[in-house]
Amino acid sequence: MAKKKDFKVGGPAPKPVIPIFPSNTMLERAAVCTLTIPLPHGVDEKFDWSEYLGRGFDDTVSAFVLVMRAMVVEGRPTPLSLKSIANGAVIYWFRFCAERATSGAAPTLSSINADTIDMFAGWLSTRLKPNGEVWALNTARTVYAKVKTVLVAIAERKLLPRQGLFSKNPFPGATDVNRRRYHILPLSDDERERILRPLAIEVAQVFDGTHPGTPVTQLGLCVFAILLKTGVNPTPFLEIPRDLQKCFMSHPRINMRILITFKRRAGNYTTTPLGPVESRVVSLDVYKLCERVVSLTENAANLAMGSKLEGLLWIYELDGTPRGMTTETLSNVANSFTLRHDLLRDDGTRLKMSSQLFRNTKVNRVWRASKGDLIATARSVSNTPAVAQRYLAVTPSMLDEHRMAGEVLVDTLSDPVRRDNTPHSGCRDAFNGELAPKDGSVCVDFLSCFRCKSQVVLQEDLYKLFSFYWALFSQRSHVGQDNWRKLFGWVTRVIDRDIAPKFDATVVEREKARARTEPHPMWRSPSVLAALRSLQ
Structure with a gap:
């Protein structure tokens, strides 16, 4: 069974927790309100929460930052998970504390209890998106789970009560399929063609060495071409090695390969069969395109020797420093591609390439080609049937099949x-x-x-x-x-x-x-x- 995202510390056998000592003076607290997380793609992510000092809950800010520093040292959660906690959850906890402080009830460490956590859960349920819509219940639940990871780590250090702090299920029904985040509709045949035409031209230029874009743009276009064809998850794919023999297996059928990626959450390897080119994305198969990327990234690979990026395929050079491709850089490449080609969906809204959009499209195309065979669909994208079904956007024409x-x-x-x-x-x-x-x-x-x-x-x-x-x-x-x-x-x-x-x-x-x-x-x-x- 596929695993849900888990932001708990987890990992191997637990080690003794690193003790933390929340600072007492303003000067000491100011020194511990910043956090640096070394990420696997060679960039350090930095956070600064000094703006929340002096509002009555300095010891809480200090405890949060110190315990996350300890998580960096311990390596649990993983750097990317910790970045998600810091960037997409802790900020909301501090905003909640700031609002409470304005009403004279600043959540200091000594005052945080089960009622405080329940109020935070209720506060999350009232957050608004930029367009004015209320957050999905599952979004609130996810943010709550991330903040809970830090609070539990603080409680392990006996700075908070360990028993009765959290409600058993503060967001009932949040994971119901009808309440989950907005489903990105797969590409229609016309929409897919709008992307294929310019993407085929640009990827061919990258292959021939005539593309005028930056190295990160060229790599991003190659990644999207492969994602559209395979539907693989982007993070494991961006971590494949330069030695293609380690991530591509031969197949009994001629002109076929098997792509192997490792998904940390599942803790195992995923295999994706790759047949001959089935679309006009490029006139090359995935393996040949990856071979071309090996040569394109040779200089960056030499610079990466001895660093955490050594041996990775999807890296590039920026100001003399090697950098690894990330989902954020892919998003920037997609934005530029959409603007260059003025891409629109059938309903007139903006059409932006994304890994989820391409995965949804791949799953639905396989589902249609298999005449509604959910098991075959799941196998084609290395999912369980239950997970694959979540990607399906059942339309009347599909039901007729x-x-x-x-x-x-x-x-x-x-x-x-x-x-x-x-x-x-x-x-x-x-x-x-x-x-x-x-x-x-x-x-x-x-x-x-x-x-x-x-x-x-x-x-x-x-x-x-x-x-x-x-x-x-x-x-x-x-x-x-x-x-x-x-x-x-x-x-x-x-x-x-x-x-x-x-x-x-x-x-x-x-x-x-x-x-x-x-x-x-x-x-x-x-x-x-x-x-x-x-x-x-």
């Missing part, structure tokens, strides 16, 4: 086909069918039957089939309209469009009406209906 792959047999008397019973119809072989696990266990994925070639529907199944049909409709009020449409809507559509018309209309109407008023015993069972709801 769900088709029944099995057989409808009207003449049941003369057909000698072997058949195993399923909860709604039948299967040629429940142990070794097309989508069966084939490990000796019986297939229990009864929703996938409707896109499995092994499914067999007989006239005698209609009563049970329509009992299942009405059971699905009964779940709309329980799982929500959007979830229902994604999970079950396509199944009812296959029954109405591909199965029912194959039988005598009178028989269909009779069995459909009978199933609605007196459903099959299996599909009137409360436990079975509850199991249906658990599929979301």
Whole structure:
């Protein structure tokens, strides 16, 4: 199962915590209000919170900075996670403290308790985006989790109470799929073409050595070309080694390679099959483009010898110093690319390249090409089916591509086909069918039957089939309209469009009406209906 982002200290076996001593004088506090985090791409990130001194909670500022300095020394959390904590969470804690201070209740270390933390959680729930919208509940939860990491580390040093400080779940329902951050819609075919045309030209110029842009621009364009083709996550990809034999495996099929990246959160390697060029991004495959990047970055690689950037592929030279590509530099390259080519989405809004946009597009294109096969889609992007499903933007045209792959047999008397019973119809072989696990266990994925070639529907199944049909409709009020449409809507559509018309209309109407008023015993069972709801 894929892991959620975790900003806790974590890491190997815990070491003794580094003690901290919050400063007492203004001069001492001013000396400890800055933080420097050495990042893996060769740049030090610096933070200065001196503006929050003198407001009544200096010891809190001092404790926060000192404990994060200790985290830098310990190396836990990772530098990038600690940067995210400092840049995207601690600042909100200090703003909360400043607001509390104006009302005469400055959160000093001695006054921080469970009520203070609960008030902070409520305060986060009222934050506004630049466009005036309230933060998503999951955004507030994420910021809270990051601040909690620092507070827990302070409590470990016995500067805060360790018990009863945090509520068990201050943001109930925050991770519900319908409450998560705004889903970036994948590129339509026209939008993808608008990016492909200029990107193909510019990447070809980079390959030929004629591109007029800076080294970081040239590398960024190559990265985006590969992200669009593969859908890989950017951070692991930006950390691949210069020795391409370590990150590209050969494949039994000709003209194919396997890209290997390491994702720290999952703690394992991810493999991405790479076929021949499937689009007009460039006239070269991913491996050849990476080979070209090796030569383009040779000078920067020599400068990086002996540094933390040694051996990395995606590095460049800036003022005689090696620098590593980051998601921030990619964002700047994308902004410039959008302005150069005046890129717009179909609805007239700005079209900016991003790794999430390209990953969404890749997942949805594979989903469409596989005719809605979620398992195949997940495998293509090295995700679990549950994670891959979060990327899918189900459109009416995509739903129409769900088709029944099995057989409808009207003449049941003369057909000698072997058949195993399923909860709604039948299967040629429940142990070794097309989508069966084939490990000796019986297939229990009864929703996938409707896109499995092994499914067999007989006239005698209609009563049970329509009992299942009405059971699905009964779940709309329980799982929500959007979830229902994604999970079950396509199944009812296959029954109405591909199965029912194959039988005598009178028989269909009779069995459909009978199933609605007196459903099959299996599909009137409360436990079975509850199991249906658990599929979301």
